[in-house]
Amino acid sequence: MNITRDQIDELNAVVKVEIAKDDYREKVDKILKDYRKTANIPGFRKGHVPMGIVQKQYGKAVLVDEVNKLLQDALGKYMTEEKLDVLGNPLPKNQEEFDWDADDFSFEFDLGMAPKFEVNLQPKKAVVSYEIEADKKMIENQVTTIQKQYGKLSPQKEVAKDSEVTGTFFNDEAGIENTTTFEVAALKGKKNTDAFIGAKVGDIITVKTKGLFAEARDFQNAFKMSQDEANDLNAEVTFTISEINKREAADLDQELFDKLFGKGVVTSVTELKDKIKEDAERQFKQQSDQQLLNDVTERLIDETKFDLPSEFLSRWIQSTGEKEMSLEEAKEEYDRSEKGLRYQLIEGKIVQENNLQVTFEELKAYAKEMIKGQMAQFGQLNPEEKELDDIAARILGNQEEVKRLSEQLMHQKMLDFFKENVKLKTKKVSFDDFVKEVYN
Structure with a gap:
């Protein structure tokens, strides 16, 4: 041979x-x-x-x-x-x-x-690392939401500006039949508000879906559809009123605090706001971390220049696809997946050169921490080590779970690595400003 x-x-x-x-x-x-x-x-x-x-x-x-x-x-x-x-x-x-x-x-x-290339972790322009703060307005809004959520409902004879109405939206042709509850204050525009003011239980109101609610989330809740579907919908619907209520805000007292956080954890309005701020910023950190990972990924792809054997890879995609495809279709698939392939190569090089591979011991420890967190939610705060080992062994015996946890752990290792090694610029913003900068 x-x-x-x-x-x-x-x-x-x-x-x-x-x-x-x-x-x-x-x-x-x-x-x-x-x-x-x-x-x-x-x-x-x-x-x-x-x-x-x-x-x-x-x-x-x-x-x-x-x-x-x-x-x-x-x-x-x-x-x-x-x-x-x-x-x-x-x-x-x-x-x-x-x-x-x-x-x-x-x-x-x-x-x-595979191409030969170098990865530069110190770009000329620093990558923004957002630090999202829960501002005073957000905290006050959350307090108001809590008071409404835990407040008492009082039936009303007719709809007023401060009412909550329950009823069913219906349009047979558009396939809409959904029972929902919303605040009249959530409606958009005087015309829509006036259509409801003064209505009674049993009344049928006709409105158009387009521009009905001020916020997209209220529209999605009312019609049970995705944002894309909601954007495309422009139909005339009827709304049959089944309930009219006024929600009286709950008092900010110890009974409410205990109901929210457990007995004695929060004892004042100041502590309530501090807790809201702490919880919100913990969630914001997850969003800012994900955005940082996305931004670093995009920057590395843009600034790490190398060629790929595109003709070969197109033919390889054609030969390995689940369904038969032409070479032209394979080239289109390659174009769609090229950016992902580039990042796989970049990430692989970073992992290899910095010994970031996920080891079994790291995976086991990660699984045990995940298990401890889940058990804590059910009041099991101090599980025995043997119990954790046994549960972790069962989880790690499942190849799908191993793959999922490995991806999560690698995600975290790459994030930690980027925070320590990439040129970053910290920027403190409110959540609203974060959304404007990132998603608009």
Whole structure:
């Protein structure tokens, strides 16, 4: 057997594997002899079938199978020994009219080589790291929301500006039939508000969906649809009123504090606001961390320049897709996935050069911390170590869970690494300003 490589350019190579008859003959002959001992062929006793018949019936299939095994083993060993950093898998060349009746065989494979590049973690322009603060307005709004949520409902005879109405939106043609509750104050515009003011239980009000609510979330709750669906909807609907209530705000007293946070945890309005601020900023940190990871990822992709073997990768996508696709379709799929592939290569290089690989011990410790957090939610604050080990072992016995937890842990390791090594600029903002800067 002989293997040679023709390096076309930095990103493309062709490997040629030559297999002679002596490389496979002994193995093929042994398998055919074993077949002869067990073959059931009409007209012959088991074990007495002429070798010529066995060869005629099974010889080609055994040959192809054994040569392919030999080929794959040799190709894999060669790439390992040569330390070839390839993308995708080798693609066979010129297989359409391959002659399996020959004694010696020659196979060629296209290889797509991974590019060589350096990652600069200190860009000229620093990446913004947002520190989202819960401002006074947000905290006051949250206090008001809590008071409404835990307040008492008083029935009303007719709808007023401060009413909550419950009823059913309906439009048969648009497939809308949804019972919901909303505040009249959530409606947008005088025309919509006036349509409800003074209405009584049992009344049917006709309105248009477009521009009905001031906030998108109220629209989505009212019609139970996604933001995209909501944006496209412009229908006339009826609303049949089934309840009219006025919500009296709950008092900010110890009974409410205990109901919210547990007995004695919060004892004053000041402590309530501090707790709201603390909880909100903990959630904001998750959002700001995710945004930081997104922004660093985008910056690295934009500023880390390297070429890819695009033609090879398009053909590889074509050959490995779940459904049959043309080369043109494969190229379109490559274009869609190119950015993700670039980041995989960048991340892989960072992980390798900085020893950020996820170890089993790290994964086990991460799983145990996750389990402790879940148990704490049910009041189990001090679980025994053996119990944690047993639960973690069951979780890590599931390959899907291992994959999911590994991805989460790698996500966290990359985030921590970027915080320590990437050029960042901290920017304190309110949540509203964060949304404006990031999503508008």
